[in-house]
Amino acid sequence: MAEFLSLHDAVARFVENGATVAMEGFTHLIPFAAGHEIIRQQKRELTLIRMTPDLIYDQMIGMGCVKRLIFSWGGNPGVGSLHRLRDAVEHHHPVPLDIREHSHAAMACAYEAGAAGLPLAVLRGYVGSDLPKVNDQIKSITCPFTGEELAAIPSIRPDVAVIHAQKADRHGNVLIEGIIGVQKEAVLAATHSIVTVEEIVESLDTHPNACIIPGWAISAVVVAERGASPSYAHGYYPRDNGFYKTWDAIARNRESFAAWMNDHVMNARPEESTR
Amino acid sequence: MAEFLSLHDAVARFVENGATVAMEGFTHLIPFAAGHEIIRQQKRELTLIRMTPDLIYDQMIGMGCVKRLIFSWGGNPGVGSLHRLRDAVEHHHPVPLDIREHSHAAMACAYEAGAAGLPLAVLRGYVGSDLPKVNDQIKSITCPFTGEELAAIPSIRPDVAVIHAQKADRHGNVLIEGIIGVQKEAVLAATHSIVTVEEIVESLDTHPNACIIPGWAISAVVVAERGASPSYAHGYYPRDNGFYKTWDAIARNRESFAAWMNDHVMNARPEESTR
Amino acid sequence: MSQPLADITPSEMMTVTAARALGNGTTCFVGIGLPSEAANLARLTHAPEAVLIYESGTLQTRPDVLPLSIGDGELCETALTTVSVPEMFRYWLQGGHVDVGFLGTAQIDRYANLNTTLVGDYREPKVRLPGGGGAPEIATNSKEVFVMVKQSRRTFVKDVDFITTVGFGRDGTARDNLHPETARHMGRGPTRVITDLCVMRPDPVDHELVVTALHPGVTRDQVIDATGWDIRFADTLETTAIPTAEEIEVLRSLKARTERHHAGDTV
């Protein structure tokens, strides 16, 4: 059953040094507030999983929290590179970053398989790609009915999943609406889960097939208003595309990055750190 | 792109003798009107697929349309046996019925795999059950990461899927709401699909993550008011539990069954045949 | 306050006993029929926070009347949300979120294997039953399983004709020596069998069912007569607690509401 915790306490309780952490949100509902709190608590040696490492992972990597990244597309969407990610891969700064790279289709299937309690995901994937040559976690199985060889990858089963959602009710049942990505799968696949929400409401008051994660399938629910900004929360605030563009210049340079993180994250209180 | 057809024409066009047909609806939205039309058109040698053969399959089997049934639970829910199904299995009447039997979990996964374009479904299933001894389509694969042996069954890829839904818009986009079962999977897994609906509306006017099947993924949309009765359509009419109970006596006996079918299906026009 | 015993039917005794087994807050995958009656009675009495899941995809449902089928509209209308059937079996059951799988059966044997497939031979059955439905994986993927069934020699057989749904297998060892990954996801199997006469639990060592409690007024001989094998009794045999007046009242009122609701329009 979900506990209602502060952001500080949820991160302190569930995100241990060395943990495997999946913070999801496909462009929409990216859990920035939680990521900033992980940075503030100076967690180290994390294995981070995410289909689309976004600014939040750029920040966590640049601040030295991360030893390994499992991902399928690592850029600033529509803008360009994630410079802190590149610096870590290309120059091992601030610490070496081991990468384990997939395609979106494979990672989506691996989350699905993790949620389904299976050890592997099966897909018709990676045909002709060099990715299996550089990722020894991409293997294959043979279909016993057709003889077709299909790609197999390990399911994703993180220690902790962290997502942001629109709202929770007083029982910790969480509603996700709009671009729902792989958030439900991430939570169900993980041992522990933290869900930050814009607000707590009396009733979710929605339709019969809404994407709702029951409170009993979540470890902690945390109120974090604007907790996805500069990403967005459908029905609450739009994506701050301007900031995404601005980030390119901030992150391009180690010093300007450090200064920005210092001002906006390290010396901010949890409720101030998102923008 | 979905064509708008009459029930007669849709069945005549897409359901051929000898076809593999999946008519789905998990208690809710069972396509009775379409089933009755298949009976009226005296289709023969069908392979029928359905997780829960309900009264509609009892009727199709009793009327001699079916040579093989792939299923996971064949009863009259909360009432008892499907007597026509039992007569076919136990006494080969009116024609012998070959059965291929699964569990719900396996069939649900097999529909999912069919919709996903895969040849097989993988699940942690059938452990300790005798079902694999009597169904040679239940095999296994070994996970290349853990060495665990998991059940594998062929995905379901029917020639035709037939479902009932609440409504379609003028482009043939279909909304399913409430207990959505495996209907979307059945349509996406099939080569052709017929969707009967309660009504055509200007706009589906629903929420961002509604269960909608786009018109371009459907072969034919057919208006069939009360087309799921005596099953039900959430938001339109309730389940006729009384009829489900009455069916037990009607179907128990070959003569009373034949008389009922004659009166209510064979000599009814498509728009009269459901109750 | 307990109900005068004469007034309580064996069937009510079974339902109340089964309901009491379900803890508050438990997540329960509910089979149709008897289990549905017991699970909802639990929710309406001591376990208001019990989470009921039906295989139709209805998550955390609170029906006011008992469903006739596992997919009645009532289940969806009172659910937290309704998911697709593939999601239900993949994410919620196989994903490990079910504490108790609550099953009925047509036949059960001494190792709590269940048969809902047929009587006789598979290809030439004497009686064809509905089949497995959700049970085979409910029994293996839930953390534990409760079975609820009326007791008779026809139902309680030494060896089931067909193992639709595994308890502990033909020799009681089906849940031993599994691959570690399978073992990690398999539940403990049947932990209680609740009948209209008694409660049985598997022996911790050999997994054969042993009577651990008799319902008030039931004798050992009655149980022996209704069991198709040489049934064992626990050294310290308990007597099931008598239902309270409230439990009986809630149960009867639930069943009356249900009957009125399902009478519906007939042909």
Added chain:
Amino acid sequence: MSQPLADITPSEMMTVTAARALGNGTTCFVGIGLPSEAANLARLTHAPEAVLIYESGTLQTRPDVLPLSIGDGELCETALTTVSVPEMFRYWLQGGHVDVGFLGTAQIDRYANLNTTLVGDYREPKVRLPGGGGAPEIATNSKEVFVMVKQSRRTFVKDVDFITTVGFGRDGTARDNLHPETARHMGRGPTRVITDLCVMRPDPVDHELVVTALHPGVTRDQVIDATGWDIRFADTLETTAIPTAEEIEVLRSLKARTERHHAGDTV
């Protein structure tokens, strides 16, 4: 009515040409950036019934402005419906519902293999690029693939450093001799590469890219200078049709709307 040529930029020429390749009613899985611009231009001009799908799960979306990311709110708000990302890749892409996969790239080689992973060696890259994202399976599971990319020697290389996304493989035969079940689900691969200079198509036999049309005013030498291998030209080389005034107007208006929308609030 055609636009005076001097007024049209090479980039606009590329976008209009790519847009024209997309038939009305086509289901298109849209990559971000250039493909998104072209696919939406098509939808706003000759192909109002084109079905645009983005990997964020937005099905049949009709954005009024171009998304900056593949998951902008605009995509969801104007979509027929929005599904989960696993469903998008499993049911809609792998399930075989996509006619055209529309991709951009960082590098492309003579067999239309795409590299969006890195320049240099995998473990010690000179330049680390974003990676494959949806492209590896968009390229294999769509019925055909259009590639849209600005042409230069840096981009058009003889052999890509890394095959993120297969065209026809290192020797042009990657789509031959597949298992029949794989072959049944694999598309034809890249059928057009549209650049700011020309249109290329794979040779029907050896699958090497061949220039089949030059944009108006572009010379063979310009193409040769911008290609990192000895590029072949079709025997009958066409000239791309000049964009109409309407196409240019719709495109410019779309881009202006988009720019105003994304300026947003900056730090």
